[in-house]
Amino acid sequence: MELRTHALEVLRLSHARNKAQAAQQMLTQAHHYHIDPHTRPNLVAGVALPGHPQRPQLRRHTEVARRSPATLHGRVVLMHAIAHIEFNAINLALDAIWRFDGLPTAFYLDWLQVAAEEGKHFVLIEDWLQAQGHAYGDFPAHQGLWAMCEKTADDIVARMALVPRTLEARGLDATPQIQRKLHHVGTPDALAAVAILDTILTEEIGHVAIGNHWYRWLCAQRGLEPVAHYAALTARYQAPRPKPPLNTDARMAAGFTEEELQWLHMEPEPAPPFNRPIWVGLPSETTP
Numbered sequence: 001m002e003l004r005t006h007a008l009e010v011l012r013l014s015h016a017r018n019k020a021q022a023a024q025q026m027l028t029q030a031h032h033y034h035i036d037p038h039t040r041p042n043l044v045a046g047v048a049l050p051g052h053p054q055r056p057q058l059r060r061h062t063e064v065a066r067r068s069p070a071t072l073h074g075r076v077v078l079m080h081a082i083a084h085i086e087f088n089a090i091n092l093a094l095d096a097i098w099r100f101d102g103l104p105t106a107f108y109l110d111w112l113q114v115a116a117e118e119g120k121h122f123v124l125i126e127d128w129l130q131a132q133g134h135a136y137g138d139f140p141a142h143q144g145l146w147a148m149c150e151k152t153a154d155d156i157v158a159r160m161a162l163v164p165r166t167l168e169a170r171g172l173d174a175t176p177q178i179q180r181k182l183h184h185v186g187t188p189d190a191l192a193a194v195a196i197l198d199t200i201l202t203e204e205i206g207h208v209a210i211g212n213h214w215y216r217w218l219c220a221q222r223g224l225e226p227v228a229h230y231a232a233l234t235a236r237y238q239a240p241r242p243k244p245p246l247n248t249d250a251r252m253a254a255g256f257t258e259e260e261l262q263w264l265h266m267e268p269e270p271a272p273p274f275n276r277p278i279w280v281g282l283p284s285e286t287t288p
Contacts, residue, residue, distance in 0.1 A: 003033035003108055005041040007097035007115070012044075014051035016087050016136055017126060020119035023090050027116035035108050041098050050091040050146065055137030056084065065140075069181050072189065076134050078178070079193055083125040084141040085171070086200075089118040089207075092149050092163055100156045110210045114164075117203045124196045132189060151237055157218045161230050162239045164211025165256075170242055172208060172250040175201045205254045212255035227259055 006026065013019040026033075043049070067074035093115035097108050126136050145167055152159040179197050182190040219226045233239070242264055251261060 001033055002041075003030075003035045003112065004037075004039075004098045006033070007094045007112070008041045008043075010115075011049060011091060011094040011098065012047055012051040014053055016053050017123065019051070019090060020087070020122040020126075023094065023115040023119035024123075027112055030109065030112060035105055037102055037105070037108070040101050050095070052087075052091075053137055056080075056139060056141040058143055059140045060142060069178070069185060069190065072132065072187075075182070075185070075190060075193060076129065076132050077139055079125055079128055079196075080134070080136065080139045081141065082197075082200075083122055083129065083136050085145060086118050086122040086125060087136070088143070088145040089168065090115050090122065092145060093118060095149055096159065099153065100159075103156075107214060110214070114207045114210060117207070121196075121200050121203070124199065128189075128192060128196060131192075148237070148239070157215065157222070157224070157229070158233050158237060160211050160215035160218060161233045162237055164208050165215055165254075166234070166239050166242075168204065168211070169208045169251065169254065169256075170240075171204050172201065172254065173242055173245065173247045175204075176247060201250070205250050208251075208254035227257075227263055230260070231263065 003026075010019060010022045010026065013022060065077070067077040069075045069078050093111045096111045097115070100107075122136075129135055129138075145163070148163055148167055149159070152162060175197050179194050182194045182197075215230075216226055218224075219229060234241070244265075246261070246264060248261060256264075
């Protein structure tokens, strides 16, 4: 079976847990796949991407309420929001596999690993929700992560810059703060959530590192200076800057340099002129 074609098939799945488990199964069967980096799988007319269940109800991020983890209801809403992030992260990894042509085999295998681990995270949280008498879909959610995926669909450099190393990297900063609040609550369900978040944080460092690696690789291929080009991309795509405090240790473990961390701590400034990178694998171009 061809990996990129199967990734698109799994991306189309609408049942969240089935998709999460299918992504995990793909990694266990990785040695059975062949990879065609030069032929993009065909989309089926009328089939929306990504596949998603009828619930949760999707709203603008400003319309999704936040709750204090001091109550069980608040903890359930919080963990449901994280489950939705993990579900979208599965989609983002699968989308990177099928969409972008002409890349090294390692690129596709790296994002397969990410998809599988995000699937594991989703299942862990959904099991936790079920233990509290709830399920994924019980509360509204927003599509911030997937919206950036759509905005960067025709620019792989922007995708690597702004999804794993920007939006997903925010989880490296936020997770320890959430864990401290849950530790303070101290109930069995809160401590179980802390343990799940430990697993997520450890593996998300690796996911952000993968994004950093491929962003720099692509910049080197195109003669782009990574820090300056990142500033231009954040301005062009209106990507959010991280909110302090930053988890400097986790970000350094994920491959951020001192120069990049200094830039993230700076007040926003006008970005340098945007130099659009060369696109990898447009149908009208010859794949290198």
